[in-house]
Amino acid sequence: MALAEDISVQMPGAKRAGLDMDRVAKHLAIFVGLIALWEISARAGWLNPLMFPRPSAIVQSFYVIYIGTGNAWYHLYITLTEVFIGFLAGSILGISLAVVVGLNPIVRRFLQPYIIVLEATPRIAVGPLIIAALGFGFTAKIAIVMLVCFFAPFVNTLAGMVNVDRSALELFRSLRANKWQTFRKLMLPDAAPTIMAGLRLAMASALSGALVAEFISSNEGMGVLLDRYTGSLNMGSAFATLLSLTLLGFTIFKSMEWLEAKLIYWRNDDAMARISARKRVQMKGAK
């Protein structure tokens, strides 16, 4: 059966694990080679140290900013807070507004032109206006991240709700489901994968939004740190800060992937197999 085949494909065999180890080793060799080449070129004076500090200098700077003086922690904390509060506030606002609009065809018709105009406006260009309105503080930066994080979840939630399968809606109508049941048990889960894709986009731009907000006006945060180190030509520390941001971005991306696999379990074969097995055990236990 097709089903059994699907499952067997998902099983990571011992052979595949061996192959993976091989590949990892190759990647590692290339990486180490590149770093060594960089280090040698820098020491030999072939690279401009202002553009490319030595890898060993970057590692040293890492040590200094996180352990030596430890002053990066505070800025990291500030940026993370901006990202998370702005993301949560922006996406919750976007999703809720889309639900209201999606459930009311009349509201939708009247709001549509404004949404199109707002969507065509480059988000970050509104940044200076927000700062003019809210000042240079923390609130303004959160507001900028919020703005950046608002549209993708809003647009995707709306699309997801409008595109709910017509015969499924008809089924719910024939089963005499009320509005809330139809929303809760059909529209919301049906739109969930699309909403999640919107959240992923929002999260990806949240970090950039926070950094740009910090570049425009701030005296704290990773963006400020980066600005300051570059300004004082402390390139080792600037690169260490940049690498921290790469690492942060990667962690955020992976967490969103993990969250998606958890929430949208029906698009993931392993997750479905796990849930099926758990439900089977529960049912046996109940008897």
Added chain:
Amino acid sequence: MNAMSNANARSGAHTQQQGDIVIKGEGVGKTFGNGSVVALEGADFEIKRGEFVSLVGPSGCGKSTLLRMVAGLIERSSGKLAVHGDTVKGPRSDVGLMFQRATLLEWRTALDNVLLPTELSRKLTSADYDHAEELLAMVGLQDFTFTFPSQLSGGMQQRVALARLLKTGADILLLDEPFGALDEFTREHLNLELMRIVADVGATTLFVTHNIGEAIFLADKVMVMTPRPGRLARIVDVPFERPRTAELQLTPEFNALVAEVRAVLGDH
């Protein structure tokens, strides 16, 4: 209204019909677009308790329109239509619906999909879970209780939809080309099972198809519809004994009936 008495009413259905009238239409018509599109001209028909009635005709002749009016999903433009003696005003709990597409909720296991109709009307009890499991066994899916729809074949998905339909407890089943998207072998197999199951539960069934042989094979009565404009052209009685086997389709009597229906459709 227990299954037993329904089944009794059913077995007598094709001889001298004694069952009470469950669905009655008088001049039921439907137009779309302010009367510019006539989907169905006034149709008169009666369907008795426990009867299996097929609705056959080429696509666009108004089969789905008629079915959705009986289901209370769309309003009729003219005529009278009553279910169990009440004028149809909207969806009712004793009328269940199944479509060509299974429309299963992909985030729910087969079992949880079957439980949906009950869940929408009241709080679930452990008896509901047992009942849903029985229904899944009835449609041959006892080993797929906890499987998700995306892991089931098209035929299996329709089986889940059928179990869900039975869970509504409706005694009138409206099926709109339920196996129309499946391959011929699967469809024939499911038709046989459908016949067995509706006889078991003693339901009154209105079955839409555009396959003449299938329409006759399953039914006590075939409503033949013709297009442009949609019209109920003829109601043909099907006299064959039950239970029926696939071999019935090879007999001259059966083929004579197929020819009769085809002649009605051929006039158009």
